[in-house]
Amino acid sequence: MIRLRERLTFKLKLLSIPAALLCGTYSTHAVSTASEETFVFETWSKQTASGYRGEIKVPENRQRPDSRMIPLRYVRFPATGESSGPPIIYLAGGPGGSGIMAVNYRFGMFMALRQFGDVIALDQRGTGQSSILPECHSGQRYPASGAVSDREYIERYREAVRECMKFWQNRGIDLAGYNTRESARDLDALRAHLGAEAVVLWGTSYGSHLALAALGEMENRIARIVLSSTAGYLDRLQAAVDSQPRARAAYPDIKGLIERVHGKLDLNPVPMQLTKDNGTTVDYLLERRDMQLIASSFIADPRSAARLLDFYRALDQGEQPAFDSVPRRYFPDAILHPGEPISLNAMPTAMDIASGIGKDRSRVVAREAKHSLLHDYLNFSYHLQGLAPELDLGDEFRQAPRSKVPVLLFSGTLDGRTDINEQRAAVSGLENLTAITVENAGHNLFMSSEQIQLAINRFMAGEPAQGDRIVIPLPELGPKTLRE
Numbered sequence: 001m002i003r004l005r006e007r008l009t010f011k012l013k014l015l016s017i018p019a020a021l022l023c024g025t026y027s028t029h030a031v032s033t034a035s036e037e038t039f040v041f042e043t044w045s046k047q048t049a050s051g052y053r054g055e056i057k058v059p060e061n062r063q064r065p066d067s068r069m070i071p072l073r074y075v076r077f078p079a080t081g082e083s084s085g086p087p088i089i090y091l092a093g094g095p096g097g098s099g100i101m102a103v104n105y106r107f108g109m110f111m112a113l114r115q116f117g118d119v120i121a122l123d124q125r126g127t128g129q130s131s132i133l134p135e136c137h138s139g140q141r142y143p144a145s146g147a148v149s150d151r152e153y154i155e156r157y158r159e160a161v162r163e164c165m166k167f168w169q170n171r172g173i174d175l176a177g178y179n180t181r182e183s184a185r186d187l188d189a190l191r192a193h194l195g196a197e198a199v200v201l202w203g204t205s206y207g208s209h210l211a212l213a214a215l216g217e218m219e220n221r222i223a224r225i226v227l228s229s230t231a232g233y234l235d236r237l238q239a240a241v242d243s244q245p246r247a248r249a250a251y252p253d254i255k256g257l258i259e260r261v262h263g264k265l266d267l268n269p270v271p272m273q274l275t276k277d278n279g280t281t282v283d284y285l286l287e288r289r290d291m292q293l294i295a296s297s298f299i300a301d302p303r304s305a306a307r308l309l310d311f312y313r314a315l316d317q318g319e320q321p322a323f324d325s326v327p328r329r330y331f332p333d334a335i336l337h338p339g340e341p342i343s344l345n346a347m348p349t350a351m352d353i354a355s356g357i358g359k360d361r362s363r364v365v366a367r368e369a370k371h372s373l374l375h376d377y378l379n380f381s382y383h384l385q386g387l388a389p390e391l392d393l394g395d396e397f398r399q400a401p402r403s404k405v406p407v408l409l410f411s412g413t414l415d416g417r418t419d420i421n422e423q424r425a426a427v428s429g430l431e432n433l434t435a436i437t438v439e440n441a442g443h444n445l446f447m448s449s450e451q452i453q454l455a456i457n458r459f460m461a462g463e464p465a466q467g468d469r470i471v472i473p474l475p476e477l478g479p480k481t482l483r484e
Contacts (some may be wrong), residue, residue: 093205098128126347299416299443
């Protein structure tokens with residue numbers, strides 16, 4: 001299956017460390033700065049850690065001398081090592097994800113990294129606790145129980161974006177300030193606030209895009225990077241399925257299954273009922289596009305991919321997919337909020353427009369989409385091009401960064417969100433690359449194996465990698481009834 005992705009916003013995992021500071025003692029902030037307050041962080045699972053809450057103010061748009069100031073809020077967990085290094089700043093994905101919220105599901109890793117320096121959970125500009133931006137509820141809707149063509153679906157979304165841009169601009173929000181370049185400059189501002197000579201950047205997904213962009217803004221204060229990605233997803237998934245007899249019997253031809261179901265849905269969309277947030281149900285007409293959007297999310301990791309195959313198998317057998325058996329966070333808004341207004345947040349919308357897509361790449365995407373099982377829904381922001389050309393950062397921004405910093409690359413073999421060719425192009429200017437393949441890992445691989453943490457620890461300590469492959473157990477990929 002052809003992956004469709006532009007820019008550096010491929011899904012990666014990233015960590016960077018100043019090489020010049022790997023040896024010796026670094027002065028970290030083990031006590032609160034003047035603008036911080038002490039508190040105890042409690043995760044969703046009731047784990048706790050003492051830390052500090054802080055805030056700095058940065059210009060919304062550094063290109064305007066009269067720009068208003070906006071907050072950047074963070075949580076800092078002090079270093080525990082005897083000879084700790086520079087502060088480590090976590091960069092969430094999205095764009096639009098909350099770094100502070102990520103502590104809840106990456107708590108163990110946050111705590112483990114404290115041996116190397118203070119660990120900072122940052123909510124980037126316009127996200128989480130740093131957001132002062134109102135959500136926009138447009139006048140556009142997708143009918144829950146009526147068929148909508150791809151063209152109409154896309155145009156309604158584009159019109160919702162147009163409405164929301166006017167909404168935000170009328171409220172004094174400078175959308176030109178919400179781009180990756182400004183966020184990269186925020187990192188340098190946070191570094192200065194912490195009194196640090198340099199910082200470590202640890203990110204995931206869009207956070208990798210941000211960290212690579214930071215190389216152009218503060219390279220002398222960043223020295224090492226860890227990334228993860230993979231290629232040939234459906235072929236790799238089929239090979240994994242074929243290694244399990246029950247799964248192989250159920251899914252002998254994954255591509256054929258997906259193509260067959262998409263064809264059926266084009267001819268006869270499936271009426272079904274969806275459960276809304278308030279527990280009520282609503283009639284919904286499941287179309288081929290819905291499954292393409294759902295698949296674009298579920299292919300991230302092998303466990304969610306197994307549930308996706310469940311959905312396709314049920315539809316192929318004339319049954320309704322058990323959407324209610326899966327956490328709602330995996331589903332697109334059209335499934336989560338059927339028939340409701342299209343709602344948008346300013347930060348991710350403006351970020352996607354600003355990162356943009358070049359004309360040559362746009363033509364390639366349009367050509368490849370005709371033959372892709374997921375069409376161009378894997379990266380729906382592709383359809384934002386041309387809506388606000390004044391926000392686009394341009395082709396120069398989209399060039400791969402050039403740097404001599406050492407790079408450690410993790411590649412999860414069952415990550416369906418990343419194309420290896422575009423990932424290689426994005427890091428082509430990085431001269432010192434070490435690659436580690438994580439067999440059976442998906443997009444969210446950081447906490448999938450203790451061996452990954454150990455590899456990062458060695459990297460943090462300036463030690464060479466021990467081998468180029470990590471193997472983790474493959475989850476059961478057969479139908480749910482066969483997995484139970």
